[in-house]
Amino acid sequence: METGNPHDxxxxxxxxxxxxxxTTTTTGTTAGPTAGPAATTEAVEPVxxxxxxxxxxxxxxxxxxxxxxxxxxRLMLVVWLGLLxxxxxxxxxxxxxxxxxxxxxxxxxxxxWGWVMLERNWRSWRYAERSDDLLISRGVLWRQExxxxxxxxxLVEVTSGPLExxxxxxxxxxxxxxxxxxxxxxxxxxxxxxxxxxxxxxxGEARSAGL
Numbered sequence: 655m656e657t658g659n660p661h662d663x664x665x666x667x668x669x670x671x672x673x674x675x676x677t678t679t680t681t682g683t684t685a686g687p688t689a690g691p692a693a694t695t696e697a698v699e700p701v702x703x704x705x706x707x708x709x710x711x712x713x714x715x716x717x718x719x720x721x722x723x724x725x726x727x728r729l730m731l732v733v734w735l736g737l738l739x740x741x742x743x744x745x746x747x748x749x750x751x752x753x754x755x756x757x758x759x760x761x762x763x764x765x766x767w768g769w770v771m772l773e774r775n776w777r778s779w780r781y782a783e784r785s786d787d788l789l790i791s792r793g794v795l796w797r798q799e800x801x802x803x804x805x806x807x808x809l810v811e812v813t814s815g816p817l818e819x820x821x822x823x824x825x826x827x828x829x830x831x832x833x834x835x836x837x838x839x840x841x842x843x844x845x846x847x848x849x850x851x852x853x854x855x856x857x858g859e860a861r862s863a864g865l
Contacts, residue, residue: 714782714789722823723841724776728769735765781839786861788828788854790837800837805861806830810854812847826850 743758774794782789790800809829818824824847825840842850 714784716780716782716791719776719779719839719841720823720843720846721776722821722843723779724773726817726821726823726841727772727776731765731768731772735761735768739765776841779840783853788837790839800835802828802830802835802837803861804854804857806832806835807854807858810851810858812844812851814844824848826854828854 739758739761742761771794775792778794778797779792781791787804788802790802792798807828807830809827811827811829812824813827814824822844823841824844825838826842826847828835828837828839830836839847839850
């Protein structure tokens with residue numbers, strides 16, 4: 655009993671390191687394949703861009719005219735052509751007979767055509783403030799675009815007639831060294847007209863001074 659016990663103890667002492675070594679080897683083998691796919695996944699992960707590409711530079715930011723100008727022009731159209739339609743219908747009808755009152759259809763058709771064309775013309779008006787000049791675009795059948803350099807501006811003034819003041823409108827008139835580049839922006843709100851006048855005057859003085 656005493657002799658067998660030391661042999662059993664020795665055998666057990668020799669087997670324990672082997673088990674520990676095998677366990678360590680197995681653990682290392684198991685950890686290796688587990689870490690491999692994780693590292694591969696991080697390496698091939700796609701890079702997502704932060705946002706869409708920026709819009710091309712240099713594009714002017716156009717500003718349209720307020721609708722007050724269209725209302726004033728349509729009012730003037732109705733007043734003048736309405737009176738003309740009334741006169742064209744009454745005068746011939748009373749003097750020559752009821753059949754001659756058909757002449758009133760001509761100014762009436764002109765009134766309808768002008769009503770549509772005034773809106774198209776109003777929509778064609780726009781302006782844009784760029785770094786070196788002011789762009790003014792207008793026209794329906796014949797498109798016209800005026801470029802007014804800030805350095806050539808000599809006078810910028812705000813005007814408002816009786817009818818414009820009644821409807822709360824104002825116009826900005828630009829005077830330059832060359833009369834061909836003079837321009838006008840009509841039908842603006844007084845606050846916008848004054849802001850545009852002050853800004854254009856400031857930019858014109860800065861360009862003239864070479865700043």
